[in-house]
Amino acid sequence: MDTHDVGPFATPSYRANPYHYYQELRVQAPIARTQLPDGTEVYVVSRYEDVLAGLKDERLIKNIHNARPDSNPEMARMISDTSMLKADPPQHTRLRALAHAAFTPRFVSRLRPHIQEIADQLVDGVQDQGSMDLIGDFAFPLPITVICEMLGVPASDSHKFRDWSGALIASGALSSETPQVIPEVIQLLQYLSALIAKRRAAPQADLISALTQSNEHGDQLSEPELLGTSLVLLVAGHETTVNLIGNGMFALLRQPEQWERIRRDPALVKDAVEELLRFVNPVQLVNRYAAEDLVIAGVAIPRGSHILLLVAAANHDSDAFAEPEHLDISRVPTRHVAFGQGIHYCLGAPLARLEGEIAITTLLTRLPNLHLAIAPDEVVWRPAFELRGLQSLPVAF
Numbered sequence: 037m038d039t040h041d042v043g044p045f046a047t048p049s050y051r052a053n054p055y056h057y058y059q060e061l062r063v064q065a066p067i068a069r070t071q072l073p074d075g076t077e078v079y080v081v082s083r084y085e086d087v088l089a090g091l092k093d094e095r096l097i098k099n100i101h102n103a104r105p106d107s108n109p110e111m112a113r114m115i116s117d118t119s120m121l122k123a124d125p126p127q128h129t130r131l132r133a134l135a136h137a138a139f140t141p142r143f144v145s146r147l148r149p150h151i152q153e154i155a156d157q158l159v160d161g162v163q164d165q166g167s168m169d170l171i172g173d174f175a176f177p178l179p180i181t182v183i184c185e186m187l188g189v190p191a192s193d194s195h196k197f198r199d200w201s202g203a204l205i206a207s208g209a210l211s212s213e214t215p216q217v218i219p220e221v222i223q224l225l226q227y228l229s230a231l232i233a234k235r236r237a238a239p240q241a242d243l244i245s246a247l248t249q250s251n252e253h254g255d256q257l258s259e260p261e262l263l264g265t266s267l268v269l270l271v272a273g274h275e276t277t278v279n280l281i282g283n284g285m286f287a288l289l290r291q292p293e294q295w296e297r298i299r300r301d302p303a304l305v306k307d308a309v310e311e312l313l314r315f316v317n318p319v320q321l322v323n324r325y326a327a328e329d330l331v332i333a334g335v336a337i338p339r340g341s342h343i344l345l346l347v348a349a350a351n352h353d354s355d356a357f358a359e360p361e362h363l364d365i366s367r368v369p370t371r372h373v374a375f376g377q378g379i380h381y382c383l384g385a386p387l388a389r390l391e392g393e394i395a396i397t398t399l400l401t402r403l404p405n406l407h408l409a410i411a412p413d414e415v416v417w418r419p420a421f422e423l424r425g426l427q428s429l430p431v432a433f
Contacts, residue, residue, distance in 0.1 A: 045073055045421035052417060054320065054424070055361070058082055058349035067335040073421070076213050078342045079335075080321075082349035084356035084373075086333050090345045091377040096324035097124045098380065100213060103325035104340040118264030120383075121272070128379065134250045134257050135265050141386040147182065151391060154181050155398040163402070167409055170429040174399070175281035176274075179391050183273035187266060188235060188242030193227075200224040201271050202418075210422045211323055213342060228266050232259070243269065269384070277388045279318035279425035281395045284309075286415065286429055287316050287363055288396075289408050294365050299400055308365035309392040314372035315363050317348035320424050322376060347373045348424070403433040 203220030
């Protein structure tokens with residue numbers, strides 16, 4: 037199968053609007069072979085029915101070493117062997133059960149008043165200015181404050197995690213077969229390792245303490261697994277939510293009739309969050325590896341192949357959604373795959389939904405005249421292609 041030009045993942049045009057590339061793929065090459073920016077050859081899957089099937093297919097696995105036993109990049113092996121983000125059953129089942137015991141939806145629901153308090157404090161800090169960077173002043177500090185408090189990271193240290201988290205993504209840890217070891221990632225790992233040691237010695241009422249004590253049928257997380265799980269919860273607990281809030285508000289402010297609908301009927305906010313997850317896709321794609329020779333939509337894919345399931349393309353497939361390029365906050369049901377499906381369904385989905393709902397409601401009620409302070413085509417997107425988010429979003433009110 038010839039390599040299909042899907043538009044280089046790292047180009048500004050792709051970052052600004054990947055959806056026309058996805059449309060081309062779904063029509064011309066729904067299973068296409070191309071390259072990542074680092075040269076890695078991948079198959080990309082773009083149609084909703086194929087992506088949904090792939091997310092549930094036990095032959096498509098997360099750990100590269102289970103698909104390619106001879107593969108041995110040191111950092112990739114460390115991540116795959118200790119993180120539920122890259123693990124397969126039975127290791128994934130074990131890690132997720134232990135993490136879930138300390139990260140339940142009931143625990144998340146109890147956070148609502150405090151998340152609201154944080155959101156209000158952030159608005160208090162900018163309300164008299166008449167303008168702000170919606171990313172730097174609101175969308176980023178809200179989820180990073182929440183997840184740091186949940187994990188037990190001191191508030192005075194939370195500012196460090198924006199650079200560290202960005203560096204972790206830039207290292208290729210989410211998609212590359214050979215992630216790079218870079219100084220900021222080492223600093224993040226060292227910080228978390230020291231914090232885990234402190235909480236093991238003197239537990240507090242936080243998530244890292246709970247993870248050190250978490251026990252499932254007599255099983256506990258090892259030290260490397262504690263580090264890997266803490267790392268996943270920290271990064272996944274805020275990166276995608278920053279993009280949900282930032283990208284979502286950008287979409288709403290570009291279509292003020294939708295913003296006005298929520299203003300008139302705030303009960304629509306939950307449906308709006310679901311539609312925004314489908315429409316703006318904070319996560320563009322997820323990784324899998326073929327555990328055996330298989331066929332997807334008539335295309336033969338050899339064992340060991342690197343496969344990208346383009347959840348963002350699936351969420352804009354006209355065979356699954358009527359007028360997918362139209363933002364409709366009352367769209368029900370959405371059937372989106374923004375959080376994945378199957379055993380790897382996002383553990384943090386309840387928290388992301390709650391934070392998105394509180395963020396939009398707070399901005400709506402506190403800053404009802406909110407509007408873009410720049411032209412839409414002037415926004416700058418972050419360079420990562422796995423996660424799609426804005427560098428900044430100047431707004432006025």
